[in-house]
Amino acid sequence: MNKILGLDLGTNSIGWAVVNADEVTRENNTTYLKPRGIGSAGSRIIPMSADILGDFDKGNSISQTAERTRLRMVRRLRERNLQRRERMLR
Incomplete structure (x- = not known):
C-alpha cells in the first residue's frame, strides 16, 4: 500500500x-x-491582522517595508529642502 x-x-x-x-x-x-x-x-x-487582510482582499499588494521606505523618503525630502534653504541664505 x-x-x-x-x-x-x-x-x-x-x-x-x-x-x-x-x-x-x-x-x-x-x-x-x-x-x-x-x-x-x-x-x-x-x-493575519484585520488591516492587512482587508488590503489583501481589496487586491492591494503590501510590502512589509513599504512604511519604512515611505518614512525614509520623507526624511530625505526634508533634508534636501533644508540644504536648499541654507544655500540660498549664503
Whole structure:
C-alpha cells in the first residue's frame, strides 16, 4: 500500500491530506497509483491582522517595508529642502 501526500498552500492557510493508494499494473507493464481512500486530513490557519487582510482582499499588494521606505523618503525630502534653504541664505 502506498500513500500520497496532498498539500493546499493558501494565502493564510495550509491544508493537507494523506490518500491511501494501490499500485496497479496496466497491460503494457506501466504502473500507476489508484486512490483507495483518504487516510487523514487537516488544515492550519495562519492568522493575519484585520488591516492587512482587508488590503489583501481589496487586491492591494503590501510590502512589509513599504512604511519604512515611505518614512525614509520623507526624511530625505526634508533634508534636501533644508540644504536648499541654507544655500540660498549664503
